[in-house]
Amino acid sequence: xxxxxxxxxxxxxxxxxxxxxxLGWPVSDTDWVVVGATPEAMRRRGFKPVGRDFPVFLHxxxxxxxALARTERKxxxxxxxxTVHARPDVTxxxxxxxxxxTINAMAETPDGQLVDPHGGLADxxxxxxxxxxxxxxxxxxxxxxxxxxxxxxxxxxxxxxDETRALMRQLARSGELEHLxxxxxxxxTEKALAEPSPAAYFRALHDCQALAALLPELADxxxxxxxxxxxxxxxxxxxxxxDRRCWRWARLVEHLGDEAREAIAxxxxxxxxxxxxxxxxxxxxxxxxxxxxxxxxxxxWLDDIDAWRRPERVAPLVGLLxxxxxxxxxxxxxxxxxxRQVAPQPLLAAGYRGAALGEALTRERRVxxxxxxxxx
Numbered sequence: 001x002x003x004x005x006x007x008x009x010x011x012x013x014x015x016x017x018x019x020x021x022x023l024g025w026p027v028s029d030t031d032w033v034v035v036g037a038t039p040e041a042m043r044r045r046g047f048k049p050v051g052r053d054f055p056v057f058l059h060x061x062x063x064x065x066x067a068l069a070r071t072e073r074k075x076x077x078x079x080x081x082x083t084v085h086a087r088p089d090v091t092x093x094x095x096x097x098x099x100x101x102t103i104n105a106m107a108e109t110p111d112g113q114l115v116d117p118h119g120g121l122a123d124x125x126x127x128x129x130x131x132x133x134x135x136x137x138x139x140x141x142x143x144x145x146x147x148x149x150x151x152x153x154x155x156x157x158x159x160x161x162d163e164t165r166a167l168m169r170q171l172a173r174s175g176e177l178e179h180l181x182x183x184x185x186x187x188x189t190e191k192a193l194a195e196p197s198p199a200a201y202f203r204a205l206h207d208c209q210a211l212a213a214l215l216p217e218l219a220d221x222x223x224x225x226x227x228x229x230x231x232x233x234x235x236x237x238x239x240x241x242x243d244r245r246c247w248r249w250a251r252l253v254e255h256l257g258d259e260a261r262e263a264i265a266x267x268x269x270x271x272x273x274x275x276x277x278x279x280x281x282x283x284x285x286x287x288x289x290x291x292x293x294x295x296x297x298x299x300x301w302l303d304d305i306d307a308w309r310r311p312e313r314v315a316p317l318v319g320l321l322x323x324x325x326x327x328x329x330x331x332x333x334x335x336x337x338x339x340r341q342v343a344p345q346p347l348l349a350a351g352y353r354g355a356a357l358g359e360a361l362t363r364e365r366r367v368x369x370x371x372x373x374x375x376x
Contacts, residue, residue, distance in 0.1 A: 006066075010034065010037075011034050012035070013031070014033045014096070015106075016029070018114075019103050022121060031064070032064060032065065032066045033066075033069050033092060035090070035091065035092050037088060039055055045060075047059060054070065055067060055068040069094065071094050071097075072084055096132075097135075101145075101164075105117070105132050118132050130161040131164045140176035140177045142171075144180075144184075147188075147202075147204035147205050148195065150197075151197050151199075151201035154196070168208035173209065180214075182269045183269065193244070193248045193249055194245045198232050198248055202218070215264060217261075227255070228251070228253075232251055234323060235248070236317075249278060250280070253282075254281045258282070261275075280313060286301075288321050295366055298332055298373070299365060302314070318333050334372045334373070335369040342368055344357060347360045347364070
């Protein structure tokens with residue numbers, strides 16, 4: 001590699017970049033491991049240290065991550081309960097041995113020679129997610145990570161190795177999952193929601209009994225869970241890719257009561273956008289489950305989702321309604337188009353002010369809704 005910054009360093013491309021290259025996927029981010037160096041030597045070459053827990057540095061020009069080879073020893077609970085040793089005598093093989101799955105424990109020299117001490121390439125070709133070593137059980141976050149990788153590769157035919165599933169169940173039974181901080185649980189879950197097969201993530205967690213520890217509200221009823229997972233991709237048309245995660249989450253929890261949804265939101269410290277959309281979809285669910293809809297129910301729904309101040313919320317929710325109950329969706333779309341034409345200016349000109357103005361707006365909107373629904 002013709003790079004004066006790393007000339008003389010013993011460096012290897014590692015992890016996801018190697019895995020995805022052998023899968024034939026585009027590689028966007030590349031991580032490197034440096035063997036035989038010290039933090040001081042890295043800084044002298046212009047590398048910028050990042051993070052506090054691990055000896056990781058950013059290349060001064062490419063900004064790619066270069067981590068010193070390290071080993072880890074369990075010293076406490078949770079994913080942070082480790083003592084890290086990054087010394088010049090740590091070998092590449094020792095660094096790879098601490099990784100979670102064999103497909104993530106491959107490395108390449110800068111000229112493309114594969115270093116694969118744990119059979120990662122064979123597992124990649126066999127479409128198998130397999131743990132590197134029994135040390136897998138030392139980090140409870142690996143249960144979620146393995147499930148997330150299944151969500152990423154399930155459509156390619158990947159499965160979790162039986163012995164790895166057994167270790168995931170062992171971790172779930174150990175109580176270690178309870179020591180994961182909410183932010184890390186949500187980070188892995190949010191990433192899984194963006195993967196091609198998000199249902200595989202929740203199913204894998206359920207199968208190893210981790211879902212009962214992390215999201216008991218979802219795990220309590222097998223039938224409801226299956227139904228919820230089956231609708232994760234029943235979304236409104238024309239969503240931005242970045243919106244799919246939020247909508248998938250809302251569809252996952254839409255059947256839960258307000259108390260259960262809020263309990264999950266508080267426990268995982270969900271962002272406000274996820275909480276709000278989950279509530280809006282739950283309200284819309286009641287609308288499409290109704291045998292008959294009328295002006296009162298539609299107006300109440302529009303009020304509950306704050307449609308008059310946040311009109312941008314209506315179209316995607318109507319899109320969901322049209323998917324789940326097409327006749328109701330068409331009727332509500334007509335009603336909304338009519339009701340939103342009611343403007344306050346004529347009422348102001350007629351002398352309405354304050355609470356009286358609000359009441360008059362509500363009455364006029366109700367009339368327009370009733371007319372539109374009757375025509376529809």
